[in-house]
Amino acid sequence: MFDRKGQIKIIEAFLAVSLMFAALALMTPFSSTTDFERQETLKKLGTQVLVELDKNGTLGKLIGYGNWTALEQSVEILLPSGAFFNLTVYDEQMQKVNTQDISNTNLTNLQGRETTSVQYLCATRNSDVQLYKIRLQLAWAK
Amino acid sequence: MKAKNMKRKGSSGQVILIAVLAMALILLSTQVYVFEVQMPTIETGSNSLNDHIFAIKLGSRNVAIGSLANISSGGAYTVFTSNLERWASLVGDESQFGKGILNNTVEGSYPYSSGVWLYWENSGFGVSSVFANFTFELSGRGVAANSSYNLNVTTTLLVQDTYQVILGDEKQINVTFNLLNEGKPALAEQITLYYRVFDSWFAPNASNNYVVTDYGNGTYRASFRASIPSPNVEVSVHVVDRREIFVQANATCSQI
Numbered sequence: 025m026f027d028r029k030g031q032i033k034i035i036e037a038f039l040a041v042s043l044m045f046a047a048l049a050l051m052t053p054f055s056s057t058t059d060f061e062r063q064e065t066l067k068k069l070g071t072q073v074l075v076e077l078d079k080n081g082t083l084g085k086l087i088g089y090g091n092w093t094a095l096e097q098s099v100e101i102l103l104p105s106g107a108f109f110n111l112t113v114y115d116e117q118m119q120k121v122n123t124q125d126i127s128n129t130n131l132t133n134l135q136g137r138e139t140t141s142v143q144y145l146c147a148t149r150n151s152d153v154q155l156y157k158i159r160l161q162l163a164w165a166k
Numbered sequence: 167m168k169a170k171n172m173k174r175k176g177s178s179g180q181v182i183l184i185a186v187l188a189m190a191l192i193l194l195s196t197q198v199y200v201f202e203v204q205m206p207t208i209e210t211g212s213n214s215l216n217d218h219i220f221a222i223k224l225g226s227r228n229v230a231i232g233s234l235a236n237i238s239s240g241g242a243y244t245v246f247t248s249n250l251e252r253w254a255s256l257v258g259d260e261s262q263f264g265k266g267i268l269n270n271t272v273e274g275s276y277p278y279s280s281g282v283w284l285y286w287e288n289s290g291f292g293v294s295s296v297f298a299n300f301t302f303e304l305s306g307r308g309v310a311a312n313s314s315y316n317l318n319v320t321t322t323l324l325v326q327d328t329y330q331v332i333l334g335d336e337k338q339i340n341v342t343f344n345l346l347n348e349g350k351p352a353l354a355e356q357i358t359l360y361y362r363v364f365d366s367w368f369a370p371n372a373s374n375n376y377v378v379t380d381y382g383n384g385t386y387r388a389s390f391r392a393s394i395p396s397p398n399v400e401v402s403v404h405v406v407d408r409r410e411i412f413v414q415a416n417a418t419c420s421q422i
Binding site for chain 2: 036037039040043044046047048050064067068071072074075078079081084116142143144145146147148149150151152153155157
Protein backbone atom coordinates (compact mmCIF):
# COMPACT_ATOMS: atom_id res chain seq x y z
CA MET A 25 0.00 0.00 0.00
CA PHE A 26 2.76 2.44 1.13
CA ASP A 27 4.97 1.39 -1.77
CA ARG A 28 2.23 2.18 -4.29
CA LYS A 29 1.68 5.61 -2.73
CA GLY A 30 5.38 6.31 -3.00
CA GLN A 31 5.38 5.25 -6.64
CA ILE A 32 2.47 7.59 -7.43
CA LYS A 33 4.28 10.49 -5.76
CA ILE A 34 7.40 9.73 -7.78
CA ILE A 35 5.32 9.65 -10.98
CA GLU A 36 3.65 12.93 -10.01
CA ALA A 37 7.01 14.55 -9.25
CA PHE A 38 8.36 13.20 -12.55
CA LEU A 39 5.35 14.63 -14.38
CA ALA A 40 5.80 18.00 -12.64
CA VAL A 41 9.50 18.15 -13.60
CA SER A 42 8.74 17.06 -17.19
CA LEU A 43 6.07 19.73 -17.44
CA MET A 44 8.49 22.42 -16.30
CA PHE A 45 11.16 21.23 -18.72
CA ALA A 46 8.60 21.12 -21.54
CA ALA A 47 7.60 24.70 -20.78
CA LEU A 48 11.25 25.81 -20.73
CA ALA A 49 11.94 23.91 -23.95
CA LEU A 50 9.00 25.64 -25.64
CA MET A 51 10.31 29.01 -24.55
CA THR A 52 13.69 28.55 -26.23
CA PRO A 53 12.51 29.00 -29.85
CA PHE A 54 10.84 32.27 -28.88
CA SER A 55 14.09 33.49 -27.34
CA SER A 56 16.17 32.59 -30.40
CA THR A 57 13.66 34.38 -32.69
CA THR A 58 14.07 37.46 -30.54
CA ASP A 59 17.88 37.33 -30.99
CA PHE A 60 17.39 37.11 -34.76
CA GLU A 61 15.05 40.06 -34.62
CA ARG A 62 17.54 42.07 -32.59
CA GLN A 63 20.14 41.50 -35.32
CA GLU A 64 17.63 42.38 -38.04
CA THR A 65 16.61 45.51 -36.16
CA LEU A 66 20.26 46.51 -35.89
CA LYS A 67 20.73 45.93 -39.61
CA LYS A 68 17.71 48.04 -40.40
CA LEU A 69 18.90 50.80 -38.10
CA GLY A 70 22.31 50.74 -39.77
CA THR A 71 20.74 51.11 -43.23
CA GLN A 72 18.51 53.92 -42.00
CA VAL A 73 21.49 55.78 -40.52
CA LEU A 74 23.32 55.65 -43.85
CA VAL A 75 20.16 56.62 -45.80
CA GLU A 76 19.62 59.53 -43.44
CA LEU A 77 23.17 60.78 -43.99
CA ASP A 78 22.90 60.23 -47.74
CA LYS A 79 19.55 62.01 -48.17
CA ASN A 80 21.06 65.48 -48.36
CA GLY A 81 24.41 64.36 -49.76
CA THR A 82 26.26 64.59 -46.43
CA LEU A 83 27.55 61.02 -46.59
CA GLY A 84 29.21 61.50 -49.98
CA LYS A 85 30.54 64.89 -48.94
CA LEU A 86 32.19 63.56 -45.77
CA ILE A 87 33.77 60.67 -47.69
CA GLY A 88 34.85 62.97 -50.53
CA TYR A 89 36.55 65.35 -48.10
CA GLY A 90 38.04 62.44 -46.15
CA ASN A 91 36.46 63.79 -42.99
CA TRP A 92 36.49 60.44 -41.18
CA THR A 93 36.14 61.89 -37.69
CA ALA A 94 32.94 63.74 -38.65
CA LEU A 95 31.62 60.59 -40.35
CA GLU A 96 32.34 58.52 -37.24
CA GLN A 97 30.62 61.09 -35.03
CA SER A 98 27.59 61.29 -37.34
CA VAL A 99 27.10 57.50 -37.35
CA GLU A 100 27.62 57.32 -33.59
CA ILE A 101 25.02 60.02 -32.96
CA LEU A 102 22.42 58.41 -35.19
CA LEU A 103 22.87 54.83 -33.93
CA PRO A 104 21.28 53.90 -30.60
CA SER A 105 23.59 53.82 -27.62
CA GLY A 106 24.66 50.26 -26.92
CA ALA A 107 25.46 49.54 -30.56
CA PHE A 108 29.03 48.96 -31.70
CA PHE A 109 29.94 49.80 -35.29
CA ASN A 110 32.86 49.61 -37.64
CA LEU A 111 32.56 51.33 -41.00
CA THR A 112 34.75 50.78 -44.04
CA VAL A 113 34.58 52.72 -47.29
CA TYR A 114 35.68 51.19 -50.60
CA ASP A 115 35.92 52.80 -54.02
CA GLU A 116 34.64 51.30 -57.28
CA GLN A 117 37.71 49.08 -57.53
CA MET A 118 37.07 47.81 -53.97
CA GLN A 119 40.14 49.61 -52.65
CA LYS A 120 39.79 50.75 -49.08
CA VAL A 121 39.36 54.53 -48.99
CA ASN A 122 39.26 55.49 -45.32
CA THR A 123 42.72 56.16 -44.00
CA GLN A 124 41.72 55.76 -40.36
CA ASP A 125 39.33 53.51 -38.46
CA ILE A 126 35.72 54.69 -38.43
CA SER A 127 34.47 52.89 -35.37
CA ASN A 128 33.23 53.40 -31.83
CA THR A 129 34.99 50.28 -30.62
CA ASN A 130 38.11 48.27 -31.29
CA LEU A 131 37.89 45.19 -33.49
CA THR A 132 38.47 42.78 -30.60
CA ASN A 133 35.22 44.01 -29.08
CA LEU A 134 33.35 43.02 -32.23
CA GLN A 135 35.04 39.65 -32.64
CA GLY A 136 33.38 37.87 -29.73
CA ARG A 137 29.90 39.17 -30.58
CA GLU A 138 27.17 38.28 -32.97
CA THR A 139 27.67 40.87 -35.68
CA THR A 140 25.58 41.90 -38.65
CA SER A 141 26.67 43.97 -41.59
CA VAL A 142 25.08 46.41 -43.98
CA GLN A 143 26.39 47.07 -47.47
CA TYR A 144 25.51 50.47 -48.84
CA LEU A 145 26.19 52.13 -52.17
CA CYS A 146 26.84 55.83 -52.17
CA ALA A 147 27.24 58.40 -54.93
CA THR A 148 28.57 61.88 -54.30
CA ARG A 149 26.60 64.87 -55.51
CA ASN A 150 29.51 66.99 -56.58
CA SER A 151 30.29 67.57 -60.25
CA ASP A 152 33.02 64.92 -60.17
CA VAL A 153 30.66 62.07 -59.22
CA GLN A 154 32.45 59.48 -57.07
CA LEU A 155 30.94 56.10 -56.24
CA TYR A 156 31.63 54.22 -53.02
CA LYS A 157 30.74 50.93 -51.37
CA ILE A 158 30.24 51.18 -47.65
CA ARG A 159 30.36 48.24 -45.26
CA LEU A 160 28.94 48.88 -41.84
CA GLN A 161 29.52 46.15 -39.26
CA LEU A 162 27.24 46.30 -36.26
CA ALA A 163 26.86 44.52 -32.94
CA TRP A 164 24.90 45.08 -29.81
CA ALA A 165 27.04 45.84 -26.78
CA LYS A 166 24.91 43.46 -24.69
CA MET B 167 -10.89 13.39 11.06
CA LYS B 168 -8.05 10.99 10.44
CA ALA B 169 -9.65 9.90 7.14
CA LYS B 170 -9.94 13.54 6.07
CA ASN B 171 -6.21 14.14 6.76
CA MET B 172 -5.31 10.98 4.87
CA LYS B 173 -7.34 12.22 1.90
CA ARG B 174 -5.62 15.64 2.01
CA LYS B 175 -2.17 13.98 2.19
CA GLY B 176 -3.05 11.68 -0.66
CA SER B 177 -4.05 14.52 -3.02
CA SER B 178 -1.07 16.79 -2.22
CA GLY B 179 0.84 15.46 -5.24
CA GLN B 180 -2.01 16.40 -7.54
CA VAL B 181 -2.06 19.91 -6.07
CA ILE B 182 1.65 20.25 -6.79
CA LEU B 183 1.03 18.99 -10.33
CA ILE B 184 -1.73 21.52 -10.88
CA ALA B 185 0.46 24.27 -9.41
CA VAL B 186 3.30 23.31 -11.74
CA LEU B 187 0.90 23.24 -14.68
CA ALA B 188 -0.34 26.70 -13.75
CA MET B 189 3.24 27.99 -13.46
CA ALA B 190 4.13 26.50 -16.84
CA LEU B 191 1.08 28.12 -18.40
CA ILE B 192 1.96 31.49 -16.86
CA LEU B 193 5.55 31.21 -18.14
CA LEU B 194 4.40 30.26 -21.62
CA SER B 195 1.69 32.91 -21.83
CA THR B 196 4.18 35.58 -20.68
CA GLN B 197 6.63 34.46 -23.34
CA VAL B 198 3.91 34.44 -26.01
CA TYR B 199 2.83 37.93 -24.93
CA VAL B 200 6.39 39.24 -25.19
CA PHE B 201 6.66 37.61 -28.61
CA GLU B 202 3.39 39.19 -29.77
CA VAL B 203 4.49 42.61 -28.56
CA GLN B 204 7.66 42.32 -30.61
CA MET B 205 5.81 41.05 -33.70
CA PRO B 206 6.07 44.26 -35.81
CA THR B 207 9.86 43.93 -35.98
CA ILE B 208 9.53 40.53 -37.65
CA GLU B 209 8.87 42.31 -40.95
CA THR B 210 12.34 43.79 -40.86
CA GLY B 211 13.47 41.41 -43.64
CA SER B 212 11.14 42.93 -46.23
CA ASN B 213 11.73 46.39 -44.79
CA SER B 214 15.49 45.97 -45.25
CA LEU B 215 14.86 45.14 -48.90
CA ASN B 216 12.70 48.26 -49.25
CA ASP B 217 15.49 50.30 -47.64
CA HIS B 218 17.96 48.77 -50.10
CA ILE B 219 15.78 49.76 -53.07
CA PHE B 220 15.27 53.21 -51.58
CA ALA B 221 19.05 53.58 -51.18
CA ILE B 222 19.54 52.68 -54.86
CA LYS B 223 16.98 55.32 -55.88
CA LEU B 224 18.74 57.82 -53.63
CA GLY B 225 22.10 56.98 -55.20
CA SER B 226 20.61 57.35 -58.70
CA ARG B 227 19.36 60.77 -57.69
CA ASN B 228 22.77 61.78 -56.34
CA VAL B 229 24.38 60.65 -59.59
CA ALA B 230 21.86 62.78 -61.54
CA ILE B 231 22.51 65.84 -59.35
CA GLY B 232 26.29 65.48 -59.61
CA SER B 233 26.09 64.96 -63.38
CA LEU B 234 23.93 68.06 -63.84
CA ALA B 235 26.33 70.08 -61.67
CA ASN B 236 29.10 68.99 -64.02
CA ILE B 237 27.19 69.56 -67.28
CA SER B 238 25.78 72.95 -66.24
CA SER B 239 29.30 74.18 -65.53
CA GLY B 240 30.56 73.21 -68.97
CA GLY B 241 30.81 69.41 -68.91
CA ALA B 242 29.80 67.21 -71.84
CA TYR B 243 26.27 65.84 -72.02
CA THR B 244 27.72 62.32 -72.13
CA VAL B 245 28.82 62.72 -68.50
CA PHE B 246 25.25 61.90 -67.47
CA THR B 247 25.05 58.60 -69.34
CA SER B 248 28.56 57.53 -68.39
CA ASN B 249 27.91 58.25 -64.70
CA LEU B 250 24.65 56.29 -64.86
CA GLU B 251 26.48 53.35 -66.43
CA ARG B 252 29.08 53.40 -63.65
CA TRP B 253 26.29 53.48 -61.06
CA ALA B 254 24.43 50.60 -62.74
CA SER B 255 27.65 48.58 -62.79
CA LEU B 256 28.23 49.17 -59.07
CA VAL B 257 24.63 48.19 -58.27
CA GLY B 258 25.05 45.04 -60.37
CA ASP B 259 28.13 44.03 -58.37
CA GLU B 260 26.29 44.45 -55.09
CA SER B 261 24.96 41.12 -53.82
CA GLN B 262 23.62 41.68 -50.32
CA PHE B 263 20.10 40.61 -51.31
CA GLY B 264 20.85 38.86 -54.59
CA LYS B 265 21.62 39.81 -58.16
CA GLY B 266 20.45 43.31 -58.99
CA ILE B 267 20.11 44.74 -62.48
CA LEU B 268 19.66 48.48 -62.89
CA ASN B 269 18.73 49.71 -66.35
CA ASN B 270 18.30 53.31 -67.33
CA THR B 271 16.97 55.20 -70.33
CA VAL B 272 17.83 58.85 -70.60
CA GLU B 273 15.13 61.12 -71.99
CA GLY B 274 15.71 61.84 -75.66
CA SER B 275 12.55 63.60 -76.67
CA TYR B 276 12.40 67.42 -77.03
CA PRO B 277 13.50 69.51 -75.19
CA TYR B 278 15.89 66.89 -73.78
CA SER B 279 18.93 65.62 -75.55
CA SER B 280 20.85 62.67 -74.05
CA GLY B 281 18.74 63.22 -70.94
CA VAL B 282 19.89 66.83 -70.55
CA TRP B 283 18.04 70.12 -71.08
CA LEU B 284 19.82 73.42 -70.67
CA TYR B 285 17.80 76.51 -71.58
CA TRP B 286 19.48 79.80 -70.82
CA GLU B 287 17.91 82.12 -73.38
CA ASN B 288 16.74 85.73 -73.25
CA SER B 289 13.22 85.22 -71.92
CA GLY B 290 13.55 85.68 -68.18
CA PHE B 291 13.46 81.92 -67.81
CA GLY B 292 16.38 79.54 -67.33
CA VAL B 293 16.43 75.77 -66.85
CA SER B 294 19.11 73.19 -66.11
CA SER B 295 17.64 69.71 -66.05
CA VAL B 296 18.35 66.01 -66.43
CA PHE B 297 15.75 63.29 -66.82
CA ALA B 298 16.02 59.50 -66.93
CA ASN B 299 13.84 56.43 -66.42
CA PHE B 300 15.08 53.47 -64.38
CA THR B 301 14.09 49.86 -63.85
CA PHE B 302 15.60 47.82 -61.05
CA GLU B 303 15.24 44.05 -60.85
CA LEU B 304 16.46 42.00 -57.95
CA SER B 305 16.44 38.22 -57.78
CA GLY B 306 18.00 35.49 -55.68
CA ARG B 307 18.29 34.37 -52.06
CA GLY B 308 14.53 33.92 -51.80
CA VAL B 309 13.76 37.50 -52.76
CA ALA B 310 12.47 39.04 -55.95
CA ALA B 311 11.73 42.69 -56.49
CA ASN B 312 10.96 44.96 -59.39
CA SER B 313 10.93 48.69 -59.24
CA SER B 314 10.48 51.35 -61.91
CA TYR B 315 11.14 54.97 -61.25
CA ASN B 316 12.07 58.14 -63.05
CA LEU B 317 14.35 60.93 -62.01
CA ASN B 318 13.94 64.54 -62.91
CA VAL B 319 16.45 66.93 -61.43
CA THR B 320 15.61 70.46 -62.48
CA THR B 321 16.85 73.85 -61.36
CA THR B 322 14.73 76.70 -62.68
CA LEU B 323 15.36 80.44 -62.56
CA LEU B 324 12.60 83.00 -63.18
CA VAL B 325 13.62 86.62 -63.62
CA GLN B 326 11.45 89.73 -63.59
CA ASP B 327 13.09 93.13 -63.86
CA THR B 328 12.21 96.78 -64.19
CA TYR B 329 14.15 100.01 -64.53
CA GLN B 330 13.58 103.66 -63.87
CA VAL B 331 15.44 106.52 -65.52
CA ILE B 332 17.12 108.63 -62.87
CA LEU B 333 18.87 111.24 -65.01
CA GLY B 334 20.11 111.01 -68.61
CA ASP B 335 21.57 107.51 -69.07
CA GLU B 336 21.56 106.83 -65.32
CA LYS B 337 19.05 104.13 -64.48
CA GLN B 338 17.83 102.40 -61.34
CA ILE B 339 17.42 98.68 -62.07
CA ASN B 340 15.48 96.27 -59.91
CA VAL B 341 15.67 92.55 -60.60
CA THR B 342 13.49 90.03 -58.80
CA PHE B 343 14.26 86.38 -59.37
CA ASN B 344 13.00 83.05 -58.09
CA LEU B 345 15.05 79.89 -57.82
CA LEU B 346 13.30 76.53 -57.91
CA ASN B 347 14.46 72.93 -57.45
CA GLU B 348 11.98 70.50 -59.00
CA GLY B 349 9.38 73.27 -58.95
CA LYS B 350 9.87 74.05 -55.26
CA PRO B 351 11.57 77.16 -53.87
CA ALA B 352 15.30 76.64 -53.32
CA LEU B 353 18.22 78.60 -51.97
CA ALA B 354 21.15 79.92 -53.96
CA GLU B 355 24.77 79.25 -53.13
CA GLN B 356 26.14 81.92 -55.43
CA ILE B 357 24.51 84.78 -57.35
CA THR B 358 26.16 86.87 -60.05
CA LEU B 359 24.33 89.53 -61.98
CA TYR B 360 25.39 91.29 -65.16
CA TYR B 361 24.00 94.22 -67.15
CA ARG B 362 24.69 94.99 -70.74
CA VAL B 363 26.21 98.16 -72.18
CA PHE B 364 26.48 97.86 -75.96
CA ASP B 365 28.22 94.50 -76.53
CA SER B 366 29.84 94.20 -73.12
CA TRP B 367 28.52 92.73 -69.90
CA PHE B 368 29.37 94.29 -66.54
CA ALA B 369 28.84 93.03 -63.03
CA PRO B 370 27.50 95.74 -60.71
CA ASN B 371 29.44 96.37 -57.54
CA ALA B 372 29.34 98.60 -54.47
CA SER B 373 29.94 101.69 -56.65
CA ASN B 374 26.59 100.89 -58.32
CA ASN B 375 24.82 100.67 -54.94
CA TYR B 376 24.41 97.00 -55.69
CA VAL B 377 22.30 95.27 -53.05
CA VAL B 378 20.86 91.75 -53.06
CA THR B 379 18.02 90.95 -50.68
CA ASP B 380 17.42 87.29 -49.79
CA TYR B 381 13.83 86.67 -48.73
CA GLY B 382 14.74 83.16 -47.56
CA ASN B 383 12.08 81.48 -49.68
CA GLY B 384 13.89 81.20 -52.99
CA THR B 385 13.04 84.79 -53.91
CA TYR B 386 15.84 87.34 -54.30
CA ARG B 387 15.79 90.98 -55.22
CA ALA B 388 18.80 92.78 -56.63
CA SER B 389 18.92 96.53 -57.16
CA PHE B 390 21.63 98.78 -58.58
CA ARG B 391 22.25 101.96 -60.53
CA ALA B 392 24.09 102.03 -63.82
CA SER B 393 24.69 104.28 -66.75
CA ILE B 394 23.20 102.52 -69.76
CA PRO B 395 22.69 104.59 -72.94
CA SER B 396 20.32 102.12 -74.59
CA PRO B 397 16.60 102.15 -73.72
CA ASN B 398 16.78 98.34 -73.79
CA VAL B 399 18.24 97.34 -70.47
CA GLU B 400 19.35 93.72 -70.49
CA VAL B 401 20.38 91.78 -67.45
CA SER B 402 21.76 88.29 -67.04
CA VAL B 403 21.35 86.46 -63.75
CA HIS B 404 23.72 83.56 -63.02
CA VAL B 405 22.93 81.37 -60.04
CA VAL B 406 24.53 78.27 -58.55
CA ASP B 407 22.09 76.48 -56.25
CA ARG B 408 22.95 74.57 -53.08
CA ARG B 409 23.41 71.43 -55.19
CA GLU B 410 26.16 73.15 -57.22
CA ILE B 411 23.89 73.27 -60.28
CA PHE B 412 24.37 76.33 -62.43
CA VAL B 413 21.47 78.07 -64.13
CA GLN B 414 21.28 81.30 -66.06
CA ALA B 415 18.43 83.51 -67.24
CA ASN B 416 18.59 86.66 -69.32
CA ALA B 417 15.87 89.26 -69.43
CA THR B 418 15.12 92.66 -70.90
CA CYS B 419 13.91 95.14 -68.32
CA SER B 420 10.66 96.98 -68.74
CA GLN B 421 10.59 100.67 -67.92
CA ILE B 422 8.31 101.95 -65.17
